[in-house]
Amino acid sequence: MTVQFEYSTLANPQDIQQLGTIFEQCFISGLGGEEAYINLLGVENFRIIRESEQLIGGLATLDMGQWWGGVRVPMTGIAVVGIAPEYRGSGAAIALMQHTLKELYARGIPLSALYPAVQSLYRKVGYEQGGSWCNWEVPTKSIQVREQPLPLQPIVPINHQVFHELYQQQARLTHGYLDRHPAIWERLIQPDEKETFYAYFIGTKEKPEGYILFSQHSKEDGTILRIKDWVILTVAAAQTFWSFLASHRSQIEQVRWRSSAIDSLTLLLPEQTAKLKNTMRWMLRVVDVVKALEMRGYPSGVETELHLEIQDNLLDANNGKFILSVANGRGEVIKGGKGELQLDIRELAPIYTSLFTPYHLQIAGKLDGTETAIAAATQIFAGSSPWVADFF
Numbered sequence: 348m349t350v351q352f353e354y355s356t357l358a359n360p361q362d363i364q365q366l367g368t369i370f371e372q373c374f375i376s377g378l379g380g381e382e383a384y385i386n387l388l389g390v391e392n393f394r395i396i397r398e399s400e401q402l403i404g405g406l407a408t409l410d411m412g413q414w415w416g417g418v419r420v421p422m423t424g425i426a427v428v429g430i431a432p433e434y435r436g437s438g439a440a441i442a443l444m445q446h447t448l449k450e451l452y453a454r455g456i457p458l459s460a461l462y463p464a465v466q467s468l469y470r471k472v473g474y475e476q477g478g479s480w481c482n483w484e485v486p487t488k489s490i491q492v493r494e495q496p497l498p499l500q501p502i503v504p505i506n507h508q509v510f511h512e513l514y515q516q517q518a519r520l521t522h523g524y525l526d527r528h529p530a531i532w533e534r535l536i537q538p539d540e541k542e543t544f545y546a547y548f549i550g551t552k553e554k555p556e557g558y559i560l561f562s563q564h565s566k567e568d569g570t571i572l573r574i575k576d577w578v579i580l581t582v583a584a585a586q587t588f589w590s591f592l593a594s595h596r597s598q599i600e601q602v603r604w605r606s607s608a609i610d611s612l613t614l615l616l617p618e619q620t621a622k623l624k625n626t627m628r629w630m631l632r633v634v635d636v637v638k639a640l641e642m643r644g645y646p647s648g649v650e651t652e653l654h655l656e657i658q659d660n661l662l663d664a665n666n667g668k669f670i671l672s673v674a675n676g677r678g679e680v681i682k683g684g685k686g687e688l689q690l691d692i693r694e695l696a697p698i699y700t701s702l703f704t705p706y707h708l709q710i711a712g713k714l715d716g717t718e719t720a721i722a723a724a725t726q727i728f729a730g731s732s733p734w735v736a737d738f739f
Contacts (some may be wrong), residue, residue, distance in 0.1 A: 350439075352397065352442040353397040354442070356394055358393050362405075363385055364389055365386060366393065366405045369429045369431050370384075370385075370429045372432060373430070377492035385399055387419065388427075391406075393407050396442060401649075404434065406425055406427070406437075406443060408447065408451075409486075409530065410528065411526050411694075412524075412708050413521070413523060413524070414518050414524070415644060415699070415700070416646070417676075418643050418644035418677070419519075419526050420457055421458070422458040422459065423458070423573070424461060430599070438462045440468055440683040442589065444468070448662065449661070450633065451634050452662050452664070457634055457639035457642055458632065459632040459634050460477060461629065463629075463630050469706040472543075473693055474696065475697070476565075476631075477631030477699075477700045477703060478522075478700050478702055478733030478736045479628055479629075479702075479735075480626065480627050480735055481734065482604070482623070483604050483606055483613075483626070484601050484603045484624040484625060485601070485602050485621040486620055487593065487600060487601065489601055489618065490603075490620075491614060492616070493614075495590035496586055496587060497584060497587040499548065499587065500547060500548040500560070501545070501547055501717055505536050506536070507532040508574070510715065512631060513578045517580060522701060522730045524735065524736070528739070532736050532737075534559045535737075536560070542562045543632030544560070545561055545562065545563075546559070546561075550583075550592075555587065556579075556580050556581045557578075558578050560575045560576040561578050562575065564609070571603055572601070574602065577604065589612075589615055589616070606734070609625070622649060631696040633660070633695045633696055635664070636657060636664075636665045638678050639699065640678050640699075643678070643699075645677065645678055647676040649674075649727060650667050653688060653724055654670055654685040654688065654689075655690070656668045656670075656687075657690060657691070657692055658692065660692075662692075665692055669681070670684035671681060686721055687713075691714075692715065694713045700733040703726070705724040709721060
């Protein structure tokens, strides 16, 4: 007998209370207070799945944007996907994700991203690896950058609004960066329990060239300066950033920060002492093929076309042949063409983000294509290693 699930975009107070209980068990209180987190995300952003009128799980949607080729593309993040333990394995999680993706398509959302607890689940509904989330670490004494060309200005009180303009300048130039949801900003500037939080502009208050937000911790593995967020827009800001961190060497043993898997900031260090402490990959789903391809930016010197044939088992409008024409940094899509690059909607994600080249996906058996199509796709989707600084 097939289980029938009911999907809902409306939650009442009793639903939210039940969701909080489910999330508490799913995430072992890892959300930092379920009720507070739900309120931060907004009750209206939760989606619920029921079976025989019994609430059995839910998730949160975060409408924001993501920067691709210097252009902001609307993207909905999926967070806190939780199913009550007694209903796991029933197909409820897949049903919840399928309904949510159909809703996003109907709303005209081009992209969706998430952090997977179980990658196989999300692959079944069209997500694939899209980019990196990485934590770096360097011994403070090994930084050895002394020159500090810019002043540092303490920011008191700390309000995320003061960071937005600087953040967006860096985001436009960073492949995959988020145009952050307000809930992400709020969590970013809220100190953890027993945490002292510091924020500085790099440069003058009138014309800052970056900023750094950090906290300091004494743990079993030593004293740590943990950078919660940073923006660096100039060479002088980068030198000042490292010099400021080096000045903590008498009290702090290690500095930890988030950056790309290929971090150009480490080029300023005298030796290769900065190491990746841990890394994982977030996943992307192309929800609307035409909008996703037309709304992003492309390399300005590329003028070519790519003939795609895409299979999407969930969203029918994404099925079929498409021609992507690229010129002057923008793309245009029409139906039809030769279908020279054949792939599932999943495999479009790591091409779209530049995480993997079409050649490497072909070698991995993830797509088929002619030499012409592979060459065109490689040109069109060339880009720096995609990454996101925020976990949601």
